[in-house]
Amino acid sequence: MLTYITRRILLIFPTLLGMTALVFFVMGMAPGGIGGTMLDRFGNLKSEEAARVREYYQKRYGLDQPLIVQYGRWLNNISPVGTEEREDGTKRFGVKWPSLGESLEQHRPVSELMAERLPITLLLNFISLPLVYAIGVGSGVIAARHRGGWFDRITSTTQLAMWSLPTIWVGVMMIGFLANREYVKWFPTAGMHDMEAGNMLFLPSHDAAGWHLGYVLDGLWHIALPVVCLSLGSSAYLMKLTRGSMLENMGADYSRTARAKGLPERVVIYRHVFRNSLLALITQAATILPAMIGGAVVVESIFSIPGMGQLGVQAVQARDREVVLAVALVGGLIGLLSQLIRDILYAMADPRVSYD
Amino acid sequence: MENRFGVKDFFIVLLLICLIVLVVLGMTQYDRQYKHMLTIEAVQQEQTGDLAKIRRMLEQGGVSMGTREGTMQPGNKVLGDDWIQPKEDEFTRMKRVYAAKDFAQGDALIDTFGVVPDKLTPLISTDLYSAYVQGAVLDTLCVYDPDTLGWLPNLATAWRISPDQKTIDFKLRHGVTFSNGDEMTADDVVFTLEWTMNEKVEAPRARVSLDKLEKVEKLDDYAVRFVFKEPYFKSFETAASQQILSKKFYSKYSPTEFNRSVGLLLGSGPYRLADPTSWRPEPGKPVQLVRNERYWGDPAPALARMAWQVIENPSARLTSFKNGEIDLYTQPEAEQYLAVRDDPELGKRVQAFALDAPQTGYIYIGWNEKRDGKTTHFADARVRRALTMLIDRERLVRDIKHGLATVNSGPFFTLGVQADPAIKPTPYDPAGAMKLLEEAGYHKVNGILVGPDGQEFRFRLTYNAARDERKRICTYVQDALATVGIVCEPEAMEWSVMLKRITDRQIDAACMGWSATPIDDPKQIFDSSEIAGTGDNYISYSNPELDKTIDAAREIVDMKKAIPLWHKVHRIIHDDQPYTFLYQEKQLTLVNGRFRGDVATKKLGVSPSNEWYVPAALQKYKD
Numbered sequence: 001m002l003t004y005i006t007r008r009i010l011l012i013f014p015t016l017l018g019m020t021a022l023v024f025f026v027m028g029m030a031p032g033g034i035g036g037t038m039l040d041r042f043g044n045l046k047s048e049e050a051a052r053v054r055e056y057y058q059k060r061y062g063l064d065q066p067l068i069v070q071y072g073r074w075l076n077n078i079s080p081v082g083t084e085e086r087e088d089g090t091k092r093f094g095v096k097w098p099s100l101g102e103s104l105e106q107h108r109p110v111s112e113l114m115a116e117r118l119p120i121t122l123l124l125n126f127i128s129l130p131l132v133y134a135i136g137v138g139s140g141v142i143a144a145r146h147r148g149g150w151f152d153r154i155t156s157t158t159q160l161a162m163w164s165l166p167t168i169w170v171g172v173m174m175i176g177f178l179a180n181r182e183y184v185k186w187f188p189t190a191g192m193h194d195m196e197a198g199n200m201l202f203l204p205s206h207d208a209a210g211w212h213l214g215y216v217l218d219g220l221w222h223i224a225l226p227v228v229c230l231s232l233g234s235s236a237y238l239m240k241l242t243r244g245s246m247l248e249n250m251g252a253d254y255s256r257t258a259r260a261k262g263l264p265e266r267v268v269i270y271r272h273v274f275r276n277s278l279l280a281l282i283t284q285a286a287t288i289l290p291a292m293i294g295g296a297v298v299v300e301s302i303f304s305i306p307g308m309g310q311l312g313v314q315a316v317q318a319r320d321r322e323v324v325l326a327v328a329l330v331g332g333l334i335g336l337l338s339q340l341i342r343d344i345l346y347a348m349a350d351p352r353v354s355y356d
Numbered sequence: 357m358e359n360r361f362g363v364k365d366f367f368i369v370l371l372l373i374c375l376i377v378l379v380v381l382g383m384t385q386y387d388r389q390y391k392h393m394l395t396i397e398a399v400q401q402e403q404t405g406d407l408a409k410i411r412r413m414l415e416q417g418g419v420s421m422g423t424r425e426g427t428m429q430p431g432n433k434v435l436g437d438d439w440i441q442p443k444e445d446e447f448t449r450m451k452r453v454y455a456a457k458d459f460a461q462g463d464a465l466i467d468t469f470g471v472v473p474d475k476l477t478p479l480i481s482t483d484l485y486s487a488y489v490q491g492a493v494l495d496t497l498c499v500y501d502p503d504t505l506g507w508l509p510n511l512a513t514a515w516r517i518s519p520d521q522k523t524i525d526f527k528l529r530h531g532v533t534f535s536n537g538d539e540m541t542a543d544d545v546v547f548t549l550e551w552t553m554n555e556k557v558e559a560p561r562a563r564v565s566l567d568k569l570e571k572v573e574k575l576d577d578y579a580v581r582f583v584f585k586e587p588y589f590k591s592f593e594t595a596a597s598q599q600i601l602s603k604k605f606y607s608k609y610s611p612t613e614f615n616r617s618v619g620l621l622l623g624s625g626p627y628r629l630a631d632p633t634s635w636r637p638e639p640g641k642p643v644q645l646v647r648n649e650r651y652w653g654d655p656a657p658a659l660a661r662m663a664w665q666v667i668e669n670p671s672a673r674l675t676s677f678k679n680g681e682i683d684l685y686t687q688p689e690a691e692q693y694l695a696v697r698d699d700p701e702l703g704k705r706v707q708a709f710a711l712d713a714p715q716t717g718y719i720y721i722g723w724n725e726k727r728d729g730k731t732t733h734f735a736d737a738r739v740r741r742a743l744t745m746l747i748d749r750e751r752l753v754r755d756i757k758h759g760l761a762t763v764n765s766g767p768f769f770t771l772g773v774q775a776d777p778a779i780k781p782t783p784y785d786p787a788g789a790m791k792l793l794e795e796a797g798y799h800k801v802n803g804i805l806v807g808p809d810g811q812e813f814r815f816r817l818t819y820n821a822a823r824d825e826r827k828r829i830c831t832y833v834q835d836a837l838a839t840v841g842i843v844c845e846p847e848a849m850e851w852s853v854m855l856k857r858i859t860d861r862q863i864d865a866a867c868m869g870w871s872a873t874p875i876d877d878p879k880q881i882f883d884s885s886e887i888a889g890t891g892d893n894y895i896s897y898s899n900p901e902l903d904k905t906i907d908a909a910r911e912i913v914d915m916k917k918a919i920p921l922w923h924k925v926h927r928i929i930h931d932d933q934p935y936t937f938l939y940q941e942k943q944l945t946l947v948n949g950r951f952r953g954d955v956a957t958k959k960l961g962v963s964p965s966n967e968w969y970v971p972a973a974l975q976k977y978k979d
Contacts, residue, residue, distance in 0.1 A: 181679045192638075
């Protein structure tokens with residue numbers, strides 16, 4: 001097992017290398033090239049002036065170099081061993097801090113941008129993920145137990161709707177109806193916190209003016225709609241999956257044997273059938289997490305919560321080399337790691353699976 | 357049984373997760389407290405400084421109570437005749453508005469941004485949003501009069517232009533302080549310009565605009581001289597619109613530190629950042645400015661706070677606006693604007709002002725007169741005029757822009773001084789157009805127009821694929837020209853590809869837009885020297901008479917004297933029709949109804965918010 005994990009971890013590096021190379025060269029060879037759209041967006045600058053500004057940035061970020069040199073430089077930057085330029089301009093070879101470079105568009109270190117945006121995307125996902133599993137698995141199990149019953153029929157229909165509705169439409173509708181004074185104003189329309197959040201107490205409080213939400217609840221209240229939006233599709237998918245897998249196992253020989261030896265139905269379902277159905281759910285965990293991070297792009301832009309997804313989209317539009325690569329790197333890493341974890345969990349859950 | 361993950365284990369894991377969450381929450385709260393403390397500390401330090409200053413003044417025998425009133429005096433000396441010293445300034449305008457009976461200080465103005473600005477540090481920030489914030493924090497030497505587009509004094513009280521039109525002197529106002537209490541003097545003005553010109557500062561865009569500036573000199577503590585390399589009609593604007601930075605504050609930083617900074621923003625304007633050094637973009641949180649209590653102007657603006665809520669999605673913006681969560685929605689979609697404007701019920705409840713003002717830029721079709729060294733159909737001015745007459749631009753405005761645009765007759769801002777109001781847009785006249793085309797030697801063969809050289813009149817009309825509106829324009833033009841037998845094939849292109857084609861001169865005709873300033877320099881677009889290389893005259897339009905007139909007009913700094921020449925430029929371009937000018941879009945704004953004062957459309961958009969206030973009964977936000 002340990003050798004397997006080591007091998008898998010070592011394999012991550014060439015995979016990431018190939019992936020970033022692909023992203024980099026596709027971006028570089030597209031019409032306009034790296035920085036293309038960004039360098040052309042100069043508002044009212046006339047072309048002669050724009051050309052001078054462009055020249056300045058090209059020199060500053062080495063965009064005038066051949067693509068392969070640019071990619072080599074980037075690899076050197078992110079590698080912990082390589083050449084490093086000192087403050088005085090001299091170069092040094094050795095161990096150094098890996099760096100994600102500087103955004104061409106925002107002129108700020110990419111690591112700083114990531115540090116701002118990544119926690120938001122992770123927060124959204126870490127709140128949504130348990131929710132997705134609780135709703136999906138819970139309703140799936142109940143629906144399978146009472147197959148064809150009213151719960152099964154109602155959830156099947158609603159989940160089908162949840163699965164098919166585009167997130168962007170659901171988001172806009174939710175804002176239009178649930179955050180609109182003309183209908184019901186239960187939720188805020190945008191952002192992570194209220195205007196006055198800076199002066200709020202941390203926990204909910206009560207005074208002469210009534211109840212105050214406090215900083216924590218205010219935050220939760222703001223991300224309620226985005227989280228619901230983000231969880232809809234995945235939870236429907238998981239519910240269908242759990243239901244199908246449960247039904248399959250309920251009809252299996254071992255469940256019949258369990259029932260035949262007189263075990264109560266509850267024990268059959270939860271100790272035998274449910275545990276065996278878990279395998280399919282574990283497999284899906286690896287696809288749901290990266291998919292949710294990708295899906296957060298839409299949710300982030302509807303609810304104006306600028307996370308990683310939005311950063312990535314803006315960077316691609318501006319062909320912001322460093323940011324696109326960093327987002328691809330982080331996204332790829334999350335994807336590969338969740339696959340690794342899935343494989344390990346799989347082996348843990350199913351004694352028949354072995355990687356040795 | 358083997359070790360299995362049981363219910364007990366599940367709860368242990370859950371407990372552990374809860375513990376971690378609690379620790380993280382605790383740390384977040386610590387951070388909040390720490391930030392708050394830093395702000396308090398900074399304020400306290402400033403107050404200590406103020407107290408020390410007051411103590412010193414007391415020891416020196418008495419405090420002059422007149423500093424605030426004194427700020428309004430331009431200086432004791434009587435200035436010579438060559439000085440221009442307007443009697444009105446923005447404060448006289450504000451006083452007029454603030455004289456209203458229901459006037460009250462206080463409340464906030466909540467505007468919107470599409471994204472969080474990357475940086476607020478002046479010069480190095482590149483997005484438009486940070487410019488809004490900087491505009492409220494930093495002061496310029498002069499400001500535009502929103503009614504006349506003339507210049508009103510601000511940090512400068514008087515100015516004069518030398519007879520050779522190469523130097524401009526400014527008298528600075530006495531008693532102006534930055535928001536940290538330092539006085540503003542000529543040193544700060546000189547520093548600002550030198551800092552901008554410093555190659556190590558990442559401000560290539562700002563440097564481009566200072567292209568023609570040679571140097572800035574300090575004449576005395578309250579007077580500066582701008583020296584330009586050559587007479588240029590935009591010199592005054594260049595000098596007058598510089599946002600003045602505090603030397604004492606910014607010179608503490610090296611260019612590298614300055615380039616890396618995110619929120620170094622301190623000025624002498626009516627508002628300030630709560631902490632001028634440590635602002636950071638926080639996703640999902642509004643950008644906020646508070647009143648600068650040391651503001652030198654009298655009266656200070658009525659609104660105590662400015663904030664920008666970040667809302668990316670247009671429909672969420674409209675909902676927020678209707679909810680009253682945001683007070684200002686600039687550039688709503690035309691449909692949203694009309695929905696608010698034309699719904700009387702909604703209008704009553706939301707109490708919104710729906711305002712529109714013309715924009716300075718314009719949308720046009722450029723006809724390329726030369727491709728691959730050969731002249732095209734468009735080389736004949738009669739053909740270009742005929743094309744303009746075939747396109748019903750009033751209808752375009754009505755059908756595509758919902759009437760929210762004005763047809764223009766030339767490259768200048770319709771309400772600006774450069775445009776000749778006597779020149780009206782060429783009217784829609786298909787019969788007249790046909791006559792012109794026949795005159796130019798065109799006739800129909802098999803339903804298609806054929807030129808004097810026997811070539812079919814066939815061309816591609818290129819547009820930016822991302823703009824849906826341009827697509828509709830081009831489809832309309834295709835239909836309109838088909839009626840007389842001209843084959844126009846609209847061609848959608850990705851923006852960066854289109855730009856490449858334009859710099860390579862590889863297009864027939866292009867439907868595009870130019871942004872412009874109220875006083876604009878047409879040389880880059882229409883001068884024949886711009887045909888070569890990658891200049892903006894990508895249509896190879898050349899008229900020696902126009903070149904001469906533009907050059908003559910550009911040398912005159914005093915706009916009033918140059919007006920006849922600019923009108924001539926307008927006339928020549930109108931006669932030649934190198935472009936078919938389609939329209940100038942309108943700038944749409946929705947404003948919450950609780951604002952009073954001069955909430956109206958001015959020449960350059962909505963009136964400045966320092967001329968607004970909220971009556972006490974309607975105030976929503978506390979100080």
